[in-house]
Amino acid sequence: MGVVTYEMEVATSISPAKMFKAFVLDADNLFPKVVPQAIKSTELLEGDGGPGSIKKITFGEGSQFKHVKHKVEGIDKENFSYSYSVIEGDALINTLEKISYETKFVAARDGGSICKSTSKYYTIGDIEIKEEQIKAGKERASGMYKAVEAYLLANPDVYN
Numbered sequence: 001m002g003v004v005t006y007e008m009e010v011a012t013s014i015s016p017a018k019m020f021k022a023f024v025l026d027a028d029n030l031f032p033k034v035v036p037q038a039i040k041s042t043e044l045l046e047g048d049g050g051p052g053s054i055k056k057i058t059f060g061e062g063s064q065f066k067h068v069k070h071k072v073e074g075i076d077k078e079n080f081s082y083s084y085s086v087i088e089g090d091a092l093i094n095t096l097e098k099i100s101y102e103t104k105f106v107a108a109r110d111g112g113s114i115c116k117s118t119s120k121y122y123t124i125g126d127i128e129i130k131e132e133q134i135k136a137g138k139e140r141a142s143g144m145y146k147a148v149e150a151y152l153l154a155n156p157d158v159y160n
Contacts, residue, residue, distance in 0.1 A: 001097060001122055001123060001124065001125070002122075002123045002126070002127075002128075003120055003121065003122055003123070004120070004121040004123065004129045004134070005118065005119070005120045005121075006118075006119055006134055006138070007116070007117065007118050007119075008116075008117050008119075008138050008141065008142070009114050009115065009116050009117070010114070010115045010117075010141075010142050010145040010146070011108060011112065011113075011114050011115075012108075012112050012113055012114075012115060012145060012146075012149045013110070013111075013112040013149065013153070014112055014113060014148075014149055014152050014153070015107070015111065015112065015113055016080045016105035016106060016107050016113040017080065017105075018152060018159050018160070019080075019105045019113050019115065019148065019149075019152075020077070020080040020082075020105050021159040022148050022151070022152055022158070022159050023103075023105075023115070023144075023145070023148050024075065024080075024082040024103070025077075026159070027042070028042035028044075028049075028055070030148065030151070031144070032060075033151075034147045034148060034150075034151045035060070035143070035144060035147045036060050037060045037061060037062030037063070038059065038060050038062060038063055038140070038143075038144065039057060039058075039059060039060055040058045040059060040060045040061075041057075041058045042055055042056070042057050042058075043055065043056045043058070045069070047072070049072065050072060050075060051072050051073060051074050051075065052071070052072065053071070053072045054069055054070070054071055054072075054087075055069065055070055055072070056068075056069050057069075057070065057089075065089065065090045065091040066089070066090050067089050067090070068086045068088065068089030068090070068091045068092075069086070069087055069088040069089055070084045070085060070086045070087060071084060071085050071087050072084050073085055073100070079104070080104060080105040080106070081102065081103065081104040081105075082102075082103050082104075083100070083101060083102040083103070084100075084101055085098050085099065085100040085101070086098060086099040086100075086101075094124075095123060095124055095127045095129075096121055096122060096123055096124065096127075097122040097123070097124055098122050099119060099120065099121050099122070100119070100120040100122070101117065101118070101119050101120075102117065102118045103115065103116070103117045104116045104117075115145050117141060119137065
């Protein structure tokens with residue numbers, strides 16, 4: 001098994017607290033509204049939504065995948081960080097054991113935030129991940145951040 005790690009940062013004009021509430025704490029409700037082509041629904045299969053919980057995410061019609069299950073690894077509401085792993089589903093494309101994500105929202109100098117994300121792809125055997133796969137994943141993630149930012153700018157009174 002190999003591990004491929006990549007990091008990315010996305011700047012946003014929204015505060016860390018507000019981005020965390022929207023992007024993490026209310027993601028199960030918000031994503032199907034703001035990016036229905038990407039996320040159709042989220043179903044809590046085990047747990048209470050906290051660490052150890054298992055969720056099933058069903059992708060929208062714009063996705064090449066049907067669904068994944070992910071396990072919540074950690075939520076730190078004080079430090080605006082969240083971690084989870086994709087543990088099952090067709091997005092693993094029979095080449096990955098799992099994908100782990102860590103996201104943290106930190107304050108930017110302009111009052112907004114920087115969304116810092118680390119992704120770790122755990123490959124099966126000697127399989128190599130192609131650069132275009134990583135690039136496509138980064139573009140999807142960046143699009144999700146920007147969609148949430150646009151929603152929050154258009155609806156300034158939510159998540160206060």
